[in-house]
Amino acid sequence: MAAHDPSSRRLPTVLRSLGFAAFVIGLVVFLAALVLGGYQLTPEGLSALEASGKISPDHRDAVLAQLEPLEGQWFRSPGGFIEAVDAALGAANSDLGGSLGDYQQGEYRFWITREASRGPAAGRTTLLFLLSFVLAALGAVAYFLPRLWLEPPGIKNHGVWFSSVRSRGAWGIALGVLLIGFYIGLYFFPAYIVNWIRLADPASRWLTGGPADRWFFYGFLYTLAILVMAVRMAVNYRHNRYQLVRTASVTFFQLGFAFLIPTILGALGKPAYDFKNAWPLDYHFFFDWHLKELMASGALGWFILFWGIGLSVLVVPLMAVFFGKRWYCSWVCGCGGLAETLGDPFRHLSDKRLKAWRVERFLIHGVLVAAVVMTAIVLANFFTAGSGHPLFGGITWKIQKWYGFLIGSIFAGVVGTGFYPLMGNRMWCRMGCPLAAILGIVQRFQSRFRITTNGGQCISCGNCSTYCEMGIDVRWYAQRGQNVVRSSCVGCGICAAVCPRGVLRLENGPTEGRINEVSLVQIGRGRIDLA
Amino acid sequence: MSQVVIIGNGIAGITAARHIRKRSDVPITVVSAESDHFFSRTALMYIYMGHMTYDNTKPYEDWFWDKNRISLVRGYVDQVDTEAKKVRLAGGRHLPYSSLIIASGSKSNKFGWPGQDLDGVQGLYSLQDLEQMEKSTAGIERAVVVGGGLIGVEMSEMLHSRGIPVTFLVRETSWMNFAYPPEESAMINREIRAHGIDLRLGTEIERIEGDERGSARAVVTKGSETQASETLPCDFVGLTVGVSPNIDFLRGSGIELDRGVLVDDHLRTSAPDVYAAGDCVQLRNPKPGRRPIEPLWYTGRMMGETIARTLCGEETAYDPGIWFNSAKFFDLEWQVYGQVPAKLGDGEKTLYWEHPDGGRAIRIVYRAEDLAVTGFQLMGIRYRHELCQRWIADGCPLPEVLENLGAANFDPELYRQYEGELVALYNRQHPGAPLRLRRRRGLKGMLELLRAS
Ligand SMILES: Cc1cc2nc3c(=O)[nH]c(=O)nc-3n(C[C@H](O)[C@H](O)[C@H](O)COP(=O)(O)OP(=O)(O)OC[C@H]3O[C@@H](n4cnc5c(N)ncnc54)[C@H](O)[C@@H]3O)c2cc1C
Numbered sequence A: 001m002a003a004h005d006p007s008s009r010r011l012p013t014v015l016r017s018l019g020f021a022a023f024v025i026g027l028v029v030f031l032a033a034l035v036l037g038g039y040q041l042t043p044e045g046l047s048a049l050e051a052s053g054k055i056s057p058d059h060r061d062a063v064l065a066q067l068e069p070l071e072g073q074w075f076r077s078p079g080g081f082i083e084a085v086d087a088a089l090g091a092a093n094s095d096l097g098g099s100l101g102d103y104q105q106g107e108y109r110f111w112i113t114r115e116a117s118r119g120p121a122a123g124r125t126t127l128l129f130l131l132s133f134v135l136a137a138l139g140a141v142a143y144f145l146p147r148l149w150l151e152p153p154g155i156k157n158h159g160v161w162f163s164s165v166r167s168r169g170a171w172g173i174a175l176g177v178l179l180i181g182f183y184i185g186l187y188f189f190p191a192y193i194v195n196w197i198r199l200a201d202p203a204s205r206w207l208t209g210g211p212a213d214r215w216f217f218y219g220f221l222y223t224l225a226i227l228v229m230a231v232r233m234a235v236n237y238r239h240n241r242y243q244l245v246r247t248a249s250v251t252f253f254q255l256g257f258a259f260l261i262p263t264i265l266g267a268l269g270k271p272a273y274d275f276k277n278a279w280p281l282d283y284h285f286f287f288d289w290h291l292k293e294l295m296a297s298g299a300l301g302w303f304i305l306f307w308g309i310g311l312s313v314l315v316v317p318l319m320a321v322f323f324g325k326r327w328y329c330s331w332v333c334g335c336g337g338l339a340e341t342l343g344d345p346f347r348h349l350s351d352k353r354l355k356a357w358r359v360e361r362f363l364i365h366g367v368l369v370a371a372v373v374m375t376a377i378v379l380a381n382f383f384t385a386g387s388g389h390p391l392f393g394g395i396t397w398k399i400q401k402w403y404g405f406l407i408g409s410i411f412a413g414v415v416g417t418g419f420y421p422l423m424g425n426r427m428w429c430r431m432g433c434p435l436a437a438i439l440g441i442v443q444r445f446q447s448r449f450r451i452t453t454n455g456g457q458c459i460s461c462g463n464c465s466t467y468c469e470m471g472i473d474v475r476w477y478a479q480r481g482q483n484v485v486r487s488s489c490v491g492c493g494i495c496a497a498v499c500p501r502g503v504l505r506l507e508n509g510p511t512e513g514r515i516n517e518v519s520l521v522q523i524g525r526g527r528i529d530l531a
Numbered sequence B: 001m002s003q004v005v006i007i008g009n010g011i012a013g014i015t016a017a018r019h020i021r022k023r024s025d026v027p028i029t030v031v032s033a034e035s036d037h038f039f040s041r042t043a044l045m046y047i048y049m050g051h052m053t054y055d056n057t058k059p060y061e062d063w064f065w066d067k068n069r070i071s072l073v074r075g076y077v078d079q080v081d082t083e084a085k086k087v088r089l090a091g092g093r094h095l096p097y098s099s100l101i102i103a104s105g106s107k108s109n110k111f112g113w114p115g116q117d118l119d120g121v122q123g124l125y126s127l128q129d130l131e132q133m134e135k136s137t138a139g140i141e142r143a144v145v146v147g148g149g150l151i152g153v154e155m156s157e158m159l160h161s162r163g164i165p166v167t168f169l170v171r172e173t174s175w176m177n178f179a180y181p182p183e184e185s186a187m188i189n190r191e192i193r194a195h196g197i198d199l200r201l202g203t204e205i206e207r208i209e210g211d212e213r214g215s216a217r218a219v220v221t222k223g224s225e226t227q228a229s230e231t232l233p234c235d236f237v238g239l240t241v242g243v244s245p246n247i248d249f250l251r252g253s254g255i256e257l258d259r260g261v262l263v264d265d266h267l268r269t270s271a272p273d274v275y276a277a278g279d280c281v282q283l284r285n286p287k288p289g290r291r292p293i294e295p296l297w298y299t300g301r302m303m304g305e306t307i308a309r310t311l312c313g314e315e316t317a318y319d320p321g322i323w324f325n326s327a328k329f330f331d332l333e334w335q336v337y338g339q340v341p342a343k344l345g346d347g348e349k350t351l352y353w354e355h356p357d358g359g360r361a362i363r364i365v366y367r368a369e370d371l372a373v374t375g376f377q378l379m380g381i382r383y384r385h386e387l388c389q390r391w392i393a394d395g396c397p398l399p400e401v402l403e404n405l406g407a408a409n410f411d412p413e414l415y416r417q418y419e420g421e422l423v424a425l426y427n428r429q430h431p432g433a434p435l436r437l438r439r440r441r442g443l444k445g446m447l448e449l450l451r452a453s
């Protein structure tokens, strides 16, 4: 066979090594770009800031006046510089009679630091863009693709539990720390990672004409990660059309719906809306500022308003009735998209214990209640604001902030993705996502979807449970000949793929007999009462 | 019934324990020499290949046993006293029983080849075997696997997953051609070779040579027909030449033994209140077409539940129903329902379709006289157990099966379906009134068919 002729293996093996090296170089460049260089405000920098429009005309003069003394000073670390900027902003705030809010100060701090950064990313942005993102991405692809020639199609789980990075070894923990650090920087200390954000400028200028802010940077990196890791999924599951189509689908929705469309809309001054992101996952859909923004955006804004409501209350649950929650969670959703691509190497780390299931039900429904209550209060205040006495007083801003902080940032981001190498790739989807909670309730009680178990063929090997990213003990059901009907199942189909005995099939069908109880001796007798 | 003791915590013993507990509050004690908890023997290979950890192979969490009041004893039963109704553990402890279930499984065969006890020569059955294999194969250069059964393929795949070159000796001229028709057997040969295994068909082991430290150094083979001899240097030899009932500890207990523990239709041994289940069992009267010893996961499970029913007052005879089985050879999945013999019997006919890529096949066996289907064999394709079984049980005629065959397909959604090609093949072979595939894959169709019959 060609696959094992040593000479035909040489080229792909070399390519794989080169790809790996390229990826590592790209990663090192990316990490180095963060810490190299320093911070200095130059006269050109100050005038660029002035011209950028990032500082509101009301504050511009006061802020720039306070920044002037910093001009020319060199700071090695972002900490020192940001401290100085904060002092300047504080002074500007007093000059302005306290009209500079926290949020605005944060934005200004970010843009001022971004302008002042003198790292490699500021000087040779395009070169570094190529040497980091592009090199790492191409390297990774070159690492994955040669498997096409090196291994026959089939399940590729050899050595998963021997790999340090995939089994919570030292490398796995290091990766977890890196990811967690990344998210903490992104959400809470964006001014500290301006060097990274600037790295995305070439893409940002090309798509929007402007410099990258942190959300562009994040969206770009997120989409790139999905694209690259989708190649890995496609190579690994090339024998499995369900996986191929599903991976193509999440990639398409991420690239088009989550990244390109909102970015372009934003660049055109329209609401940067992700048309597939449904409330309550999209928790700020009903935030007052968002509603105001939509209402102020003409026909498109109103369309988005109706679309978003229709999507959340009609389309999402109804589709779950027909296809299960999978149509959203593992075919469309962005969080799901990242989990199924970048997160796939970590799926077996999900906790399968009954205890974890208990925690899961408590947490995910708790978050759902929190999201509903928060949205109800925000909406009540929104509709009663006209009277001058919002129903729940002035707490809108506060609960929006706290929900965003605890659920949106810490849970969905830091834990959701940062914990991939520690607790598996679906921590957020399993334990936290309120949309998944709604879909799960539909799936459990009112859906045509189930995973059918194939009679008595199960050998209780445990591959299905091990590789279930939602921590479902699939084997528990399979070995009893019982269908898997679980609210958390995202229908990724991996359990059915890894099962060595062809026991599991995801399918939609009549709801009658969906939740069944089968005794094994009856299987032996040749007749099963399916009703 | 005041105390149930079960020897063996494998699928047979544990299924019995669980089903007794579902129906009764009687104290249950399960003794095992191998492991503290029930694990899945069928998953041993996945531990070695790094797909799973040992913990992943345990079908129940450790608290499960306490919660269900099934007490687990780690120890080796070296004597069963059927008079005094007690078992003795090595070390002297006695466990009295009112009912005893022997579910002691199998042991690997060895056929007295010179060198079979050298270091680096072993079979694969127990956890301890796996640990041994882990040690013996660390950093080795070459391995030879002897014996063309399912475990031989698994062992080859295990070694291959660690990048160890494997030579696989199979006595037959095509892999398991005594159990598989030539086409399927050839497909499995190809699959084994496609993964880079050096498959030597028609080759037997003559002896194993050791080095001065007593470790295996080479396997000397001989051609089954040619008698040509060859020396294959290697540092590990896997002996996978079948298993036999693990019953030596019962000798002298008065329980009637042959190759296995002899049992009647209710799985009762010759001693009062002593039952046996699983691999260690030899049926006195197997059903027609079935073997007296069937060392399989599924049979052990069915036997365990059967005994539980009888013990709890619902007298139940062992009925394994219509034969089924499945396995995976490297990346090639295999399923069988009903009887698919290597050579057709009198009055049997077959319809066989193979994908041009040589990696997928569907075979249906039927009776010539009334066209009733008697067996389905699938390579690289999954079929529904319930439906195939129903068709066989009902003696459904082939044309009707073919027209509905799509409903039996159990492959994942979006997979291509090949039933149309099978029907077209049948139509070519049987000119006249052509059949039409009326159903495609889908749960709805299957349920309709099951309800209709
Ligand atoms: C590698 C491998 C792969 C397999 N794959 C498949 C497959 O795919 N499909 C399939 O159908 N079958 C498969 N089998 C066969 C299947 O695993 C067995 O049929 C099944 O496990 C037998 O179960 P059992 O409960 O009868 O015995 P066992 O699982 O062997 O359990 C018996 C237990 O009793 C213990 N014991 C024995 N004697 C004593 C004593 N005197 N005192 C204390 N404890 C004792 C043993 O240590 C053992 O733990 C496979 C077997 C192996 C080894």
Ligand code: SF4
Binding pocket: A451, A467, A468, A469, A470, A471, A472, A474, A484, A488, A489, A490, A491, A492, A493, A494, A495, A496, A506
């Ligand atoms: S049960 Fe199967 S399909 Fe559902 S989430 Fe788990 S692995 Fe995916």
Ligand code: SF4
Binding pocket: A457, A458, A459, A460, A461, A462, A463, A464, A465, A474, A475, A478, A479, A498, A499, A500, A501, A502, A503, A504
């Ligand atoms: S992977 Fe398949 S055979 Fe193994 S436990 Fe799960 S359903 Fe059973």
